[in-house]
Amino acid sequence: MRAVIVDDSRAMRRIVGRILGDAGYEISEAGDGLEALAVLEGLESPPELACVDWNMPVMDGLTFITEVRKRPEWRSITLMMVTTESEQDRIVRALAAGAHEYLIKPFTGEAMLEKLDLLGLLPTSTGV
C-alpha cells in the first residue's frame, strides 16, 4: 500500500512516515496541499491513503481535500485529516468536504493504526 503525507512540518511528516512505514506503507511526502496535488499527479496510480494536515501555507488541507474530491480518478484515495483542529465544526467541515477519518494532534501511533484498522487499511498485522 502507498500513502501520501501532507504536512508543512518535516518533523510531523517523519513521525507519520515512521508509523505508516512500520505498518508496511510506501510513503510520499508533500509540504502543502498544492505540492501534494503535484505528487498525486506524478504517481502512476493513486495511493490508498493520504494523511493531511489542516493548517499549511500555500494550500491548506481542507482545500486539498476539496480538490481531490473533484477528480474522479482519485476517488479511491482514503483521506485522513491529521490536525490540531479539534473543534466539532471543523471536524464536520472536513468530513463534509470528503475526509474519511479525523485524527487530532497530539496522537499516538496506536491511535493512528486503530483508525487505519477501522478503515481496513492496515497492510500488515501490527498487533493493534
Added chain:
Amino acid sequence: MTSASAPDEALVLAAIEQVWGSMLYASAEPWPADRPAEFESGLQAQIELRGEWNGRLVLTCDSEVATQIAGAMLGVGPDEGLEQPDVHDAVGEVLNVVGGSVKGALPGTSALGLPGVSEVTAVPSRGESFVVSWGDAPVYVQIVPDAA
C-alpha cells in the same frame, strides 16, 4: 477583546503536559519559583491565536533543550545528529500542537496561525512568563495578548 477569554496558565500548562506526554514521552512540571533558570542562547517559537482572544503563545528554550525536544519527538538519539532546520521545525510543531489544544479549549471560534521559530539570546523575565521543566532544564512559556 483580549482578556475576557484569555487562555490562562493552567490551561496552557495542561496542554504542554499533554504534548510532552504524548509526543515527547516526558513529563512537564512547573519550574520551582526559587530555582534559577540559566540560559545563554536558544530558540523561541511563536504562534498566533485569533478569535475572541487575540494574541500569541511563545515558547523559549535553550538550544540544547531544543535539540533534546526534537530528538525525543523524532526518536533520534543524541549521537545521531539533528540538523538545525529539523530542530526549528520540531520545536515549532510542538508549539503548534500546544496551540491547537489551547485553541480547542477556548470559547467561541478561534483560528491558529502557523508557527514561527527564531534564535534568541535572552529569555523573558519571570514576571512575563511561567516556566516548565524539560528534564532538568527550564522552558519559558508566555501568553501574550495583542496590544490594546
